[in-house]
Amino acid sequence: MGQGKEKILQTALQEFSEKGYDGARxxxxxxMAGVNxxxxxxxxxxxxxxxxxVINDLFEKAVSVSIEPTGTSVRENLIQxxxxxxxxxxxxxxxxKIMDQSVAQDRDIFQQLHRQNFFFEMVMGMYQLGVQTGECRKVDHPEDFVVSLLGAVYFYFSHHKAIRKFYGNISEEEVIVIRKKTMKDMISRLIFL
Amino acid sequence: MGQGKEKILQTALQEFSEKGYDGARxxxxxxMAGVNxxxxxxxxxxxxxxxxxVINDLFEKAVSVSIEPTGTSVRENLIQxxxxxxxxxxxxxxxxKIMDQSVAQDRDIFQQLHRQNFFFEMVMGMYQLGVQTGECRKVDHPEDFVVSLLGAVYFYFSHHKAIRKFYGNISEEEVIVIRKKTMKDMISRLIFL
DNA sequence: AAAATTAAACTAAAAATTTAGTCTAATTAT
DNA sequence: ATAATTAGACTAAATTTTTAGTTTAATTTT
Structure with missing residues (x-):
């Protein structure tokens, strides 16, 4: 295989994620890829x-970075x-970006990707374990808490362009540190005793 | 004035919000509007x-529903x-939908709309007042908390199609009640003493 | 040799935009 | 009053532009 295919995929990912399927040319x-x-x-x-x-390629690379928490408590694992x-x-x-473009319009490939649920299910499972072990407080609608937490994490990234200014002139790495601290705080206060 | 213009705007809002600018025809x-x-x-x-x-029309109608909290404490007002x-x-x-479409691609009209900041500034202001009155606890990065809260609210609606299933077979109105309860809980636990 | 790649011109269809004109109700002039 | 004029809302059909996709013949890489 020549390097052309890979270059095309890379460039197409960029184009599709910025312009959406219909806007992409x-x-x-x-x-941009420098190919005919x-x-x-x-x-x-x-x-x-x-x-x-492009989507399949992205998911392959993305989900291959799998998540195996190694902590000794539910709290630690959830934060990890x-x-x-x-x-x-x-x-x-x-x-x-490409997720959001695909959600906004609802491209059919998206309905097929069961990986969407993966993260939700995992966090939900961890919470339920926490309830069993007595680490977590019981709430009436855990699914709504999990959705809220995921939203709290996701929103910053999905609306980065509009939101970033509220953080002032610090580096992106510094924002990430702050975000992690806030999320840790939120998780602790919201669902742990 | 004929009824054509209004009908066009209505229909165009629907089309743009579903298909995005480039996908809209x-x-x-x-x-659909039944006009030539x-x-x-x-x-x-x-x-x-x-x-x-379409965007201007939407904002006019939307923001005209203004928000004037009437509670007696910062907590009450924030929840309101x-x-x-x-x-x-x-x-x-x-x-x-149209917000998200416009954020994903970044259409220039969007940069011009200062109303984006409006909600953030308001919530932020209320928090700062709460700190002054001693109702709210001090946090290192209030802007990150506010962004997180707004994200927690917004995410459910922006990703409604993908998320809704996690709530099971209840009516949308019931979900809204749950959402409000969760948000109230979150606000109380996160930024109040 | 086979697979990968280029170049550039081309097609067909889809979609945006324009043109040239109609219809109607209100306004103005006679 | 009534004829002339106007202005706005609207239409049918033609035009222009854009874009995905093709073709062919030649070249380079493995």
Whole structure:
């Protein structure tokens, strides 16, 4: 395999994540990737198939970074998982963008990806374990708490462009540190005793 | 004035919010609105201008529902404002959708809308007042707490399609009640003493 | 040799935009 | 009063532009 295919996928990810499926231009991708347009159609049947390939490629690389918490308490593990989530969103801005583009319009490939539920289920499971071990307080609607927590983490990244200014002139790394601290605080106060 | 213009704006809001700017089709808007395509160009110079008109129209109607908390404590007021925010997002699904479409791609009209900051500034101001009156605890990075809270509220609505299933077979109104309760709980535990 | 890649011109369809004109109700001039 | 004029709302059809996708023949890489 030549390096063309990989370059096309990279560039297409960027283009799709910035412009969305409809806004993305094949001509532009070929120009940016420095390959001939015909090469794109040599490797991929259509724009739709290129998009699908981009998504699958992204998920393969993304989910391969799996999450195996190693702490000794539910609290520790939950915080580990959340920090991992924050790091992941921080280092994969295209992931967030293309996710949101695909949610906003609802592209069918998205309905098929069961990985969407994965994170929710995991956090939910950890909470339930915490209730069993007596570490977590019982709440009436844990699913709503989990959704709120995930939203609290996700929102900053998904609306980064609009939100970032509220943090002033510090580096992105510093923001990430603050975010982790806040989330730790939130988790502790919200669902632990 | 004929009823055409209003009908076009309504239909265009729906179309843009569902398909995004690039995915939206003038043909489809005219068909759905039951008007001739040329009428759209009679009222609006271009697709871009129609989009801008839709956004402005939406903001006018949306922000006219202003928020004047009437409680006697910062806590009460903050909760009132948040509940109002939840109600607003609940009853304006197009607003949320078109917001997210416009944030994802960054359409320039969006940078111009100062109303984006409005809600953040208000909540932030209320928190600072709470610190002065001794109702709220001091946190190192209040801006990050406010962003997190807003995210916790917003996320459910922006990712409604993907998230809704976690709540099971209850009515949307019931979910809203739960959401309000959760937010009240979160606010109390997170920033009040 | 086979696979990967380029170049550039091309097609067909889709979508945006324009044109040239109609219809109607209100306003103005006679 | 009534004829002339106007202004706004609207339409049908044509035009222009954009864009995905193709083709062909040649070149480079493995």
């Amino acid at each position: 094949i001509d532009y991708i070929s120009k 347009k015909a090469l794109i159609y040599y490797h991929f049947k259509s724009k739709e198939e290129l998009f699908t390939a 998982v959340m920090e991992h989530f924050i790091d992941f969103l921080h280092s994969n801005p295209y992931f967030v | 003038i043909d489809y808007i005219s068909k 395509k040329a009428l759209i160009y009679y009222h609006f110079k271009s697709k871009e201008e129609l989009f801008t008109a 404002v948040m509940e109002h925010f939840i109600d607003f997002l609940h009853s304006n699904p197009y607003f949320v």
